[in-house]
Amino acid sequence: LFFSTGSFQRFENLQAQARVSSHDLSNGVTTALWEKDNHHWLARSVSLDDLAWEVTVLNDTDVVNKNVRNATLFSFGGCIAFGLLMLLFRERQLKLRSQNETRQALARNEAQQKAIINHAQVGLLLIDSQGLIRFANKMALQQFAVLMKLILNRPIAELVVEEGDPLVNRLLTNLDWDAFSPLIGYESVGVRGDGTEFPLMISVRKMLPEISPTLKELALEKDESRQFLVTVIDISRRKGLEMELKRANNSLETKVEERTKALSEAQNELIQAGKMAALGRMSTAVVHELNQPLTAIRNYVAICKQLLNKPEMLTENLTEIDLLTQHMAQITSQLKTYAYKKPEDKQPVSIQMVIEHSLLLFKKRIADEQVELTTRLPEKVLYVLGDNARLEQVMVNLINNGLDAMRAQSPRQLSIEVVCKEKVLITISDSGTGIAEELLDSLFDPFVTSKKIGDGLGLGLAIVKSIIRDLEGDIVVGQCQLGGASFTVILPLFSEEH
Structure with a gap:
């Protein structure tokens, strides 16, 4: 089945x-x-x-x-x-x-906050909208020399003398919550429990608990949280030091008057000597600044002698000589301005154009000394407010110092980089010997130099610093990755909006 x-x-x-x-x-x-x-x-x-x-x-x-x-x-x-x-x-x-x-x-x-309040080195008072004291820390009790039970529910205005700062008295007697403005660091005079007075610094601020907005509004309507925090600092010691300093100043004034008469005659003699020294420094600076374009002119003349049978190239070198002579004329025309005041007439100047013109002066030297030149310039033309001649003076001095520092070095590398942020930053770096640490603080002072006697008078960087200061800029010196020195010129950027 x-x-x-x-x-x-x-x-x-x-x-x-x-x-x-x-x-x-x-x-x-x-x-x-x-x-x-x-x-x-x-x-x-x-x-x-x-x-x-x-x-x-x-x-x-x-x-x-x-x-x-x-x-x-x-x-x-x-x-x-x-x-x-x-x-x-x-x-x-x-x-x-x-x-x-x-x-x-x-x-x-809560325990930590209480400990902080009680150990604070300033007096802290909590008062309500009627000006009555609701809380006082240990420092406040010590400052006013009073017990807690005697200070609670006492008007804050009674702790400050009426002859003190009228603004403080008016504020402490009329605490208007809606129209209240914080009182910070006002000096007045306080009254201790024994009736003695002491100078104090007082600050008053609103204080609201950290609760939700709805509960905060409800508390304000009931007038439960309209409290003010009063900070009190005893400045008796500071006032005593001020009085001692005032007495010392009064005695010094008498001595100063006596010494002033003795120094007046010496000052007149120093003024005359200073004029002569300034004249000497100015003449030296002229020689120092004109020597570089003169050297370039001599180089171009030597090239022209070799190119007499090449008219086209000869014309190019003669054009460069003409530009150099114009540049020298601009320098001499501004000597008076440099010596007494900064130029008032400033025009927008292209940073790229200033660098290119400055490098033309060293074209032959860079080639002869086999210097590897690196330039990193932005494609957008950057402008600063100044004048061509003085800005070229800055570039020429810095480039020349870099080439001088690499004479005994190999390989020779010179880098020029321009970066635009909020300001224009021009960085010139070399692979030379760098700058001795003891010279960094006084590098821009006149007659400070690391070159041998006869190679420089130490005025180049002083002139650079003066020009940049006149252009509302700054210059920073440091060490670079190439191993030598790095100078960064910082100048305000000039835009079309300006």
Whole structure:
């Protein structure tokens, strides 16, 4: 006898079916796994001895698999529910722990704030809108020499003498919350508990608790939080020192008057000597500044002698000589301005043009000394307010100093970089010997130089500093990555808006 829940309608030859596996159970039931068209059935067979029958029941394994999946899903869902329950319990424990820690932290902060207030080196008073004292720290009690019970609910105006600063008295007697303006660092006179007076510095500010805006408005409406913090500093010691200083100044004035008469005659002699020294320094500066373009002219003349048979190149060199002579004329025309006052007539000057003109003076020297020149100039033309001749003086002096510093060095590298930020920064760096540390502080003073006697008088950087100062700029010196010195000229940027 054969019952089937699947596609086995008639079963003529059981051996034709593929039996995958078979197991005999202890209750006499034989189970087997059958396969047909890639589909599986579970066969359970039992023998009926009295009828000599064998009953086989086939069940589709999809039903068993479905039951297994359902059981797995129910187990998984139960685990998730248990996990969520444990997570909720853990969150509650953490929340309770956090609340306890917060309360402990608030208690510690409150104790710390009280300790800070009581140990502050200034007197602190808390007053209400009526000017009554609601709190005073230990320093305030010490300054006014009064007990806490005697100062509480006492008007703050009673602690300040009426003859003191009228603004302080008027403010302390009429504390208008809406029209209140903070009082900071005003000097007045305080009254101690025994009636003695002492100088003090007082400050008054509004003080509101750190609460939500809604609660703050409600507190203000009820006039519960309209309080002011008064800071009091005893300045008795400072006033005593001021009196001693005043007495010392009075005695010094007498001595100064006596010494002034003695120095007056010496000063007149020094003025005359100073005029002569200034004349000597000016003449030396003229020689120093004109020597460089003269050297360049001599170089161009030497080149012209070699190019007599080349008219085109000769014309170019003669043009350069003409430009140099014009440049010398500009320098001499500004000597008076440099000696007495800075030029009043300033024009926008192109930084790129100043650098290019300055480098033309050293074109032959750079080639002869095999100097590796690097220039990094922005594409946009940058302008500063000044005049060409004085700015070229700055560039020429700095470039010449860099070349002089590399005479005995190898390789020779000279770098000129222009950066535009809020101001124009012109950096000239060389691979020379650098600057001795003992010369850095006095490098821009007249007659300070690291060159040998006869190679320079030490006026070049002094002139550079003077010109840059007249142009409202600055110059910074330091060491560079090339190994030598680095000079950065900082000048205000001139824009179309200006």
